[in-house]
Amino acid sequence: MRLLAFLFLIVPLWLAAHGAHAVTLIAAEVPPYVIRSQQGAPSGMAIEVLEEAARRLHEPLTIELMPLARALSQTRHRPDVLLLPPVKSPQRTAQFLWVTPLLEEAFVLVSHRDHHPVPLTRYELPTLALGVMRGSYGQSLSQPLPKAREEAVTEEISNANKLALGRIQGWAVAWNTARYTQQQAGLPLTDLVRGETLQQTAIQLAAHPDFPPKEASRWRQAIEGMQRDGTLARILKQYDYQAP
Missing domain, CATH: 3.40.190.10 (Periplasmic binding protein-like II)
Incomplete structure (x- = not known):
């Protein structure tokens, strides 16, 4: 009985010191x-x-x-x-x-081939609506750019849908995120036009x-x-x- 009592005392202590947490x-x-x-x-x-x-x-x-x-x-x-x-x-x-x-990852400007088939650059932004996700690194990269009409959303899939509808003309986003989100929205990857790279990080x-x-x-x-x-x-x- 003394041995069992000792084990009940010592095993939890050993697990706390050496076990997974x-x-x-x-x-x-x-x-x-x-x-x-x-x-x-x-x-x-x-x-x-x-x-x-x-x-x-x-x-x-x-x-x-x-x-x-x-x-x-x-x-x-x-x-x-x-x-x-x-x-x-x-x-x-x-x-x-x-x-x-x-x-x-590369953070880039993305456009839609039906609305802006030429790769988008920062110099065109003042005439466009730019989609970003609120709090994202893409949004922070857009701050020092020539001022666009920024439209912030809580999910990137909203930007994919807005880009397809022409409600935004640019999208500041990580390239792999844009590709995945486009497919998640059921939209063709070939519609995305990769534009200027804002930063590789x-x-x-x-x-x-x-x-x-x-x-x-x-x-x-x-x-x-x-x-x-x-x-x-x-x-x-x-x-x-x-x-x-």
């Missing part, structure tokens, strides 16, 4: 990196990367899905969470701990600045291992990812 991932709904599923857990290329990293680290992963603007705000107030899939910008640099880059895994540095290092090392062994490239290929 759930990590919360705040996932902003930005396809194709984070995709809301009709049923069950979210999917997407960045989600799959983090799930594989969690498997390698033997850590359960709790995913909280929310709009981008709310995800950024939540992470700034919760020191124990990871964040997907932000882009590092001058305004955000000090707001988060930047754990590791996941993939390269990286989609990142981030966290609150007070996230434990040792934990951040473990996640970084796991993802770097996936880059070395080809796992990350295989995941991206499943989503028809196009590098810049």
Whole structure:
């Protein structure tokens, strides 16, 4: 009986010290990196990367899905969470701990072949309506451009539909997001005209600045291992990812 009592006392302590503990991932709904599923857990290329990293680290992963603007705000107030899939910008640099880059992306101006068949440049923006997602990196890149009539929405699929209808003439967006969202809306990929590149950058895994540095290092090392062994490239290929 004494042995059983000792085991009941010591096993929970050992698990707390050495066992897996759930990590919360705040996932902003930005396809194709984070995709809301009709049923069950979210999917997407960045989600799959983090799930594989969690498997390698033997850590359960709790995913909280929310709009981008709310995800950024939540992470700034919760020191124990990871964040997907932000882009590092001058305004955000000090707001988060930047754990590791996941993939390269190009933020571009997109037009519709029926309404603006020539690749769109920043110099044409003052005469156009430009679609952006509220709180997105595409919106921040549009701020210093020649002033367009900016129309902000909460989901990129709204921009895809508005572009097809001619309600906006330009779309500031990550190229892989534009491609995925166009297909999600049931619209032809061939209708998209890729215009000027506003910036090439990286989609990142981030966290609150007070996230434990040792934990951040473990996640970084796991993802770097996936880059070395080809796992990350295989995941991206499943989503028809196009590098810049």
